[in-house]
Amino acid sequence: MRVLTSWLRHYLPTLSVTDRQLADDLTLRGIAVEGVHQLSDGHLFEMDITTNRVDAMNHYGIAREAATIYNLPLAPLHPALPIGTLVDQPFSVRIAPEAKGLCGRFTAQVLRGVTIAPSRGRVAEYFDLLGQKQISNAVDASNFTLLGMGHPTHAFDLDKIEGGIIVRLARRGEKLRLLDGTERTLEADDLVVADEKKALALAGVMGGWDSMITPETKNILVEAAWFDQASVRRSSRRHLLHTDASHRFERGADFNAAPLANALVCELILEAGGKLEGELVDVIDPDVAARTANRVPIELAVAQVRRHLGTTLDPEGITAEIVHQYLASLGCEPLLHGLDVYLVKLPSWRLDLEREIDLIEEIARVYGYNRFANTLPTALPVVDYPSAAAEHAVRNRLLQLGFSEAVSSTFASREDADLFYGTDAEMSAGKKTVAMENPLSEEASLLRPSLIPGMLTMLAHNLNRDVREVRLFEHGQVFTGTIPADAGYVSEVHESQQLSLGMTSAEVRPTPLYPAVDAPIFELKGVIESLTSLFVLPGGEAALSFTTANTPAWLEPGRSACALLNHQPIAYFGELASSSKEARKLRQPVYLAKIDLVRLYELPLRRATSHELSRYQAVERDFSFVFADSIVWSNIAEAIHALAISELTRLTPEEIFRDPKGKAVAQGQYSLLLRTVFQSHDRTLREEEIASWSMRIVETLKALGGTQRA
Incomplete structure (x- = not known):
């Protein structure tokens, strides 16, 4: 918002401080001046006014703040209007019953014999300094009043109004051509200012083309009204129109400002000629007045x-x-x-x-x-919240694994929520998304039910700036709601903790176990295993298993999996579905994981323990076997650990080989190089002991259906 200090001083004739001092003092009191620019007459302030201070989104409101700071008198706004011509019947204005509460006040003043000309005097001078476009004295009068005292107004060509004014709800499918030249199809809950036959303006948003002021206009109806915040916001968002008027009305206009704003506009228009006809028509809804202007002290x-x-x-x-x-x-x-x-x-x-x-x-x-003096608050005992230790452990592990923490928006669009929120099972369990009552935009209309959309946005942000190697995690809250059987709305909002992982790389290298195309998916699998290893799993390591069934639609089929904790889903991970990748114009594959931290944090943390290192030599033995694809690593590891060889200190798969042509290894099978390490804490191992253990391992692997390779 741009503000002229010369205009402020017009309202504060006794203000003696410099413009720079004024900017500092306003900023210290929450009316932020972000830039000060020298002009031929005073300075131009670039200001950032918070949305709750709509009263300060104008010159008079800021002047009021300055008058309060320096205890100065504020010049009153007293428009000088000539005595109007008396009429037998005042101009007809009525608010339709269906619009009750949506239009709390409507003022109208008829002007006859006006002259439409370029603006002069203070209006032209201030508009030039502000860089504000000038149209005509009638239109500029509305804009000048809005910038001056903050209340939106509108001027209609009176001769184009058929009958009186009716503030009503639009008829579904009704057409209205607006001042920007576009024709809009209205919905049944759009509030309009109309005459007896047609809509004239989208209330609180923009006037209509058919009743706009032109150089031929001779008679004018000046309108200043109060419109409901939610109604204006709905129409503004629906028709993608954000105007200066809607910006004010959406944040709460001053109920008592309408008559004054109307008079100020009339005063400026009549400077070029014309006269008032009749008195100001002022229609008031007492219920709206009670909850705005006449609130309880x-x-x-x-x-x-x-x-x-x-x-x-x-x-x-x-x-x-x-x-x-x-x-x-x-x-x-x-x-x-x-x-x-x-x-x-x-x-x-x-x-x-x-x-x-x-x-x-x-x-x-x-x-x-x-x-205010700098004082310390009363000391209170600091107690960690229940999951603090678990969160710290998870964050540290992810940082150690090369991930960077990121934070995304708490809001999501309806489209993203529908695409990335849970699985069919979760949706059928009665978990619903939570819509914002007055969203700032369609892209932020819901409280996020998943961290995945935010993670994708952050990955795309990096890729669009030529950052090709990205590993991110976000630890945050997601929101769902419940809907009672006898209600059609969310009655209770639930927060839960979730973890999302995101990876992408321009050059993925193969590992001894996996080809390059699969390596990122198995890296995510390893990260999930590493995180769960921080906790004491009920049933031990066997409690964690993986399946490729029932993965969500946002993951590519056949390249995604679900992690199960005691046969219940705890995480989904894999490659982003190609349809989502193309829709977001991602230039390389993206790999994602979503982890349910609620279930994970219910488990006790594993206590870190240390063991004395052995002083005796470790011995390695490798075993090369061919297995059917149906034999997975967990089968092999469980069978060997069941031998209970206490001296077996390490068991790792060093290499997996498959032959697509089926020559070296038949199709449907794979070759596994298995490495074992034996070591004792109290003696040097003998060759016959190692040979005996090796024989037992070979027999166990053969019992699983493996064939030993020479």
Whole structure:
């Protein structure tokens, strides 16, 4: 947001500080000035106003903040309007019953005999400094008022309105051509400003083409209204229209600002000629007024202010006089309700103030956080949360394995959630996605039910910047909801911990056990085995098994697997499905894993132990066998460990060989080079002992169906 200091000083004629000092003081109080640019007259501030402070998204709102900081008088907004021509029948404005609550206030003023011309004076001067496009005095008057005091308005060509104004819901399929020249097909919950025959504007978003101001316009209807935040947001998102007006209405407009904004626009238009016809038409919904402009006052005790904010650098601290001064300057009406207790009536433009603590935060902000003493909080015992040790162990292991930790957005799109959320079994178990009530965009409309979309986004981000070797992990929360049988909405949101792994490499090298094309998949399998080895598995190592059945659709069939802990899925891993890879325009294969940490963290951590190294020589023996593909490594390892040879300290597969042509090794079989290491802690091993153990191993491998190679 761009702000002119010359415009601010128009509202603060007694402001004596420099523009640089003003920028610093505003920033310290949460009205952030991110850039200061020298102009021929004053400076231009580049400002970042948070979404809850819609009242400060204009020059007058920022001037109010400055007046509060420096305890200065703020020039009132008093438009000078001529006396209007009296009419027997005021202009007809009504709010349809179905729009009750969606349009809380609608003001309308008729202007006759106006002159449409280029803007002059302050409007032209300020627009030139801001780089704001000028259209005509009537259109510029609305934009000038929006920039000046923050409330959206609109001017209609009165002669193009048939009958009076009706604020109603659109008819499904109704067409409306907007000011940007596009024709929109409206939905039944779009709020429109219409006449007796047609829609004139998409309420709170954009005006219509058929009633816009042209150089031939002679009579104008000026509108300023209050529209419901959610209604404007729905229409804005549905039609992909984000305008200055919708930006304000979506964040909560000032209910009481409509008459003033209307008068300010009329004043600027009438400077070029014309006259008022009739008085201002002001239609109000009392229910909306009660929950916005006429909210229940808040009780505020000065003692509570001091208790929450603590010691200040000023000896007198925060007094009742300071509290009253700040609140009054911000637009509140503090009435003494007891001994240093105020009953505070809230201003209509500060919908973010709802509780006593909100007022205390405002006092602290205006007072200046830098004016509070640095004190340490009361010491409390620090207790780790239950899974802290397990999280630390998992993170350390992944870092040791060469992965880097990353953090992605907590939100996801509906499309990603449908594609990457769980398996059919999980969906049928009643776990539903959780939609945001007022999402900022379609890409962030849900709380994420899976970490996989975020991981893919981060991998794509690296690949698009020519980073070809990436190994990432994310440890975070995912969100699901439950829907009762008698309700159609999520009644309870559940958080659970999940781990995602992502890998991609431009040059994958083969290993002694696996060809290059399969190596990343088995590396992920090894990572999962390494992570589960940190915990005491019920049933020992045999509790962890793998299957290629029931893998999710986002993994490539035949190149993915599921890790089972006691026959229950605990992780899915493999290569990203080719359809998803093409949709995201990924230039090389991507490998992913999703691990359920809830079940893993229920297990006790394995305690690290150390053993004294043997002083005696270790002896290696290799065995070369041919096995059928149906014999997997777990079968071999379990059979050999069942021999209970205490001196067998290591058992590893050193090489696996398959011959696609079936010559050296028949098809459906593989050749395995098995390495064993024998070592004793109390003696040097004898040759006959090693020969005996080797014979037992050979017999065991033959019993599994293996054929020893010469």
